[in-house]
Amino acid sequence: MLTNPLDSNPSFQLTASYGQFSKVETVGLAGIGVGFLALAVALFGAGTIAPIPLFAIFITGVAGGSLLFFKRYSARPAGIQNDNIFFSPNLWRGAVAWILGVILTGFYVLLYWFPGTMEHAIRIFDPLSWTLRDRPADQWLMYGTFYTLAVLIMGVRAIIKYRHIPYQIVRSVSVTFFQLVLAFIIPAILIRLNEPELYFSYFWPLDFDAIWPSKVSDLSSSGSIGTFFLFWAAALSFVATPILTYFFGKRWYCSWVCGCGGLAETAGDPYRHLSDKSLKAWKIERWMIHSVLVAIVVLTGLLWTNSVTEGAILGDFSSAFARTYGFAIGAVFSGVIGVGFYPLMGARVWCRFGCPMAAVLGIIQKYFSRFRITTNGGQCISCGNCSTYCEMGIDVRWYAQRGQNIVRASCVGCGICSAVCPRGVLKLENGPTDDRYNGPILIDRDSIGVLD
Amino acid sequence: MSRIVIIGNGIAGVTAARFIRKAGDEPITIISAESEHFFSRTALMYIYMGHMTYEHTKPYEDWFWSKNGISLVRGWVNRIDHTTKTLFLDGGRPIEYDKLIIAVGSQPNRFGWPGENLDNVQGLYSLQDLQTMQEATSGIDHATVVGGGLIGIEMAEMLHSRGIPTLFLVRENSYMDYLLPAEESQMINNEIRRHHIDLRLGTELKEIIGSDGSVSSVRTSDGDEVQTGFVGLTAGVSPAIDFLDNSGIETNRGVLINEYFETNVEDVYAVGDCAEFRDPEIGHKKIEQLWYTGRRQGKRLGLNIVGKKTPYDKGIFFNSAKFFTIEYQTYGHIAASADEATGSVLWSDTDSRRLLRINYSRADNTVVGFNAFGVRLRHEQCEAWLHGRAQVEDVVREISRALFDPEFTRKIPGGLQSSSPVST
Structure with a gap:
């Protein structure tokens, strides 16, 4: 008798689907669509008329729809869920990726230079802004809300997707916490209290003007919170950064605290495989990131010299210099390219090629840190999952297959190489600095003679 | 030159x-x-x-x-x-x-099964095999994998990723029981079924039946005839x-x-x-x-x-694999079935699908092998213990030195004390 396998085994139902979505997931996608539709309706004028309902629909649709969509991960056994990524028009530079890239890039252009075009959409954030800050919304409040929402929602996704790995859960909670509290709620409350808008999780040189003369004089004259912030910023930049990086590597900041890293690790996680792993890209990376570091250090030095000498060096040009850096690096690089190109180049373009804070942390990590990724003896099978899913474009496999530890300036310690490794080869560790580079290059003893 | x-x-x-x-x-x-x-x-x-x-x-x-x-x-x-x-x-x-x-x-091995040369019947070894498998499995409603080895379970996982209902015929009475002790083998049986693969143990392929030159069903040793659009032959290479x-x-x-x-x-x-x-x-x-x-x-x-002529030394054996979500590492020698000369320390947590087995020689209590499922072990440490003929009680006591799981992973308790049955 001819039987259909679906009848022969009652437990034999499918959980995976190729290029298809379950009912719940489809409803979730529709919900996200309704949320963004509300935003579009607001943008075209209705935002001024009915801000509260549109805001409610936007938040409910996007957040609720996303949570339903995440059934995609929770309905399947916990484990690495990377099936079909390279067949997706969204995740492998297909049509959807290009459309999203254009929309994101366009959004940043409007946000920075033509915020007036988004006036009606900004209005639906008025109720939230009054509640938090006791004043009407502006484009930055809207942007901050989008950003924090993206980190929270996609943070939940990361926790569900990587729920079998405690390190990923702890890290995802950390990075969403810092975004929500230190980069969204506290600055808003400070504004409400008529204090300066301060971000306690960003430090010079990433927060490039944090120790510029103009900012220092503003803050020191603005009362005790401003003065505290100056000490905080200086202590974090020059004392805590080297100490923490010595003990934990760059990850204490880049993949646990930083907002740019926060967005990359959550909203950018689906795009992490898009980074370029070639040797050429690594060369470009080193030139670019260190050039930006030199630029910000020189600029800060110039500004201070100019300030101390009362304008003898730059004269009236000092503000023009500062504005140029702010435009080129602060807006174009970290915003437009850094996030706009997520679907095309991955989520860490800014962190890898541009961020001067990452450059400083990287130098410390490479030369004075206890952090490394340990390679487990001869167990590597050269499959390439680690390199593929490294958002920083490190060719992890190149080290792993030689039994060599990975000590790289750019590694942010996200831990995904270790997660996707099918053979348990990689482990993020802090340990004594002396054996960091050589580690267990097993192995030409008389026993395991497999490696170089 | x-x-x-x-x-x-x-x-x-x-x-x-x-x-x-x-x-x-x-x-x-x-x-x-x-x-x-x-x-x-x-x-x-x-x-x-x-x-x-x-x-x-x-x-x-x-x-x-x-x-x-x-x-x-x-x-x-x-x-x-x-x-x-x-x-x-x-x-x-x-x-x-x-x-x-x-x-x-x-x-890939072929054993002269009737119908093994039909279209959409193949093994998986080469890049070309992968390409034919891509073509053969696109748009099919059911697939069959024959052979309970590493490539067989990988092929089942591959088909699963595309949402293709898969029948998995395994001759042995438990998955890979010729290599794995009963607890390990049972854990993998469960893992296969947890992914809704139709695992049939103790079942062999009798015949591949085709129509128009292409496979349409398979007949199993228990007399079932099951629809299939693809047959993966994975009985070794x-x-x-x-x-x-x-x-x-x-x-x-x-x-x-x-x-x-x-x-x-x-x-x-x-x-x-x-x-x-x-x-x-x-x-x-x-x-x-x-x-x-x-x-x-x-x-x-x-x-x-290049002139450094030395005979091949196989060294201390190690291997690894991944069975759906369960990672597997092995070091030294673990036999599928216990013998009188070998003792075994077993820690397992079936809920989290983790298992660690340490075998030792009863004659002198030296460790002879490790099996780790859902647990990552440090190659260098295991190798040092095996090479140095470490005493099993020392290894059990100091097992944390060998753990290679990511930070914050629940540690296997020192001394391998667990609520699950422990056999020594």
């Missing part, structure tokens, strides 16, 4: 080439019919599953080969004339060598050495070699899973078919050719 020619660009041949290049600058040529560049065979499944593209599976960028003076030739070797030291290629120009390395790998017939190079199942990888013909070597040791040590296999053994053999052969 001797011209070195390697047939096959897999891990064994490529590793040999790299060690020869490290020591000098003899011209090296690698011939492959399968692919232009070396790729990781173990990653084939991830291409099908959409975790990576073919490009991602190349361990070295394409410039690596010319930069290291390694010529790559795409072609199929038809015939070897060892008297003139010449290779004749299908279509291409003949290639002369001074030293020849045969590293051609394997091909054997050396792909048909092209050596009448070459004068002695073969049995594989190319026969001594402990220096030398064949019966001077200046012709064979390495990797196409090679068969004439006279292996007791307890060792004649043909080694793992990634790691290919790499290890390739290294030893490379060093031998």
Whole structure:
């Protein structure tokens, strides 16, 4: 008798689907669509008329729809869920990726230079802004809300997707916490209290003007919170950064605290495989990131010299210099390219090629840190999952297959190489600095003679 | 300067080439019919599953080969004339060598099943196999995998990733029970079924039934006939050495070699899973078919050719795999069934699908092997314990030194105390 396998085994139902979505997931996608539709309706004028309902629909649709969509991960056994990524028009530079890239890039252009075009959409954030800050919304409040929402929602996704790995859960909670509290709620409350808008999780040189003369004089004259912030910023930049990086590597900041890293690790996680792993890209990376570091250090030095000498060096040009850096690096690089190109180049373009804070942390990590990724003896099978899913474009496999530890300036310690490794080869560790580079290059003893 | 020619660009041949290049600058040529560049065979499944593209599976960028003076030739070797030291290629120009390395790998076994030559019936070893599998499985409603080994379970996982209902026929009464102790084997049975694979244990393929030249169903040993659009034959692999017939190079199942990888013909070597040791040590296999053994053999052969001639030492065995979500590592020797001379310490947590087994010799209480499921162990530490013949109670007490799981992972308790039954 001819039987259909679906009848022969009652437990034999499918959980995976190729290029298809379950009912719940489809409803979730529709919900996200309704949320963004509300935003579009607001943008075209209705935002001024009915801000509260549109805001409610936007938040409910996007957040609720996303949570339903995440059934995609929770309905399947916990484990690495990377099936079909390279067949997706969204995740492998297909049509959807290009459309999203254009929309994101366009959004940043409007946000920075033509915020007036988004006036009606900004209005639906008025109720939230009054509640938090006791004043009407502006484009930055809207942007901050989008950003924090993206980190929270996609943070939940990361926790569900990587729920079998405690390190990923702890890290995802950390990075969403810092975004929500230190980069969204506290600055808003400070504004409400008529204090300066301060971000306690960003430090010079990433927060490039944090120790510029103009900012220092503003803050020191603005009362005790401003003065505290100056000490905080200086202590974090020059004392805590080297100490923490010595003990934990760059990850204490880049993949646990930083907002740019926060967005990359959550909203950018689906795009992490898009980074370029070639040797050429690594060369470009080193030139670019260190050039930006030199630029910000020189600029800060110039500004201070100019300030101390009362304008003898730059004269009236000092503000023009500062504005140029702010435009080129602060807006174009970290915003437009850094996030706009997520679907095309991955989520860490800014962190890898541009961020001067990452450059400083990287130098410390490479030369004075206890952090490394340990390679487990001869167990590597050269499959390439680690390199593929490294958002920083490190060719992890190149080290792993030689039994060599990975000590790289750019590694942010996200831990995904270790997660996707099918053979348990990689482990993020802090340990004594002396054996960091050589580690267990097993192995030409008389026993395991497999490696170089 | 001797011209070195390697047939096959897999891990064994490529590793040999790299060690020869490290020591000098003899011209090296690698011939492959399968692919232009070396790729990781173990990653084939991830291409099908959409975790990576073919490009991602190349361990070295394409410039690596010319930069290291390694010529790559795409072609199929038809015939070897060892008297003139010449290779004749299908279509291409003949290639002369001074030293020849045969590293051609394997091909899937077929056992003369009725219908095994129908369309959409195949094994999985090569890049070409993967391509035919891509085509054969697109748009089908059901698939069947025959053979309960590593490639079988990987193929089931591959089909699962595309949402294709899969029947998995395993001859043994429990998955891989010829290699795994009962607890481990049962854990994998459960894991397969948890992913809704229709696992039929103790069931063999009787017949593959086709219509219009293509498979339409399979008949199993318990009399069922089940619809299927694809049959994966994964009952092992054997050396792909048909092209050596009448070459004068002695073969049995594989190319026969001594402990220096030398064949019966001077200046012709064979390495990797196409090679068969004439006279292996007791307890060792004649043909080694793992990634790691290919790499290890390739290294030893490379060093031998550049003058550091030493017999092949298999060292302390290790291997790894992944069964759906469960990672597996093994070090040393763990037998499938217990014997009186061997004791076993077992820690397991079935809820989290983790298991650790440490076997020891009852005669002197020294550890002889580790099996880790859902637990990562430090290779170097396990190796040091096995090599140093550590006492089992010391290993159990200090097991945390060997744990390699990511930070914050729940530790296996010292002394392996658990709520699950512990046998000693």
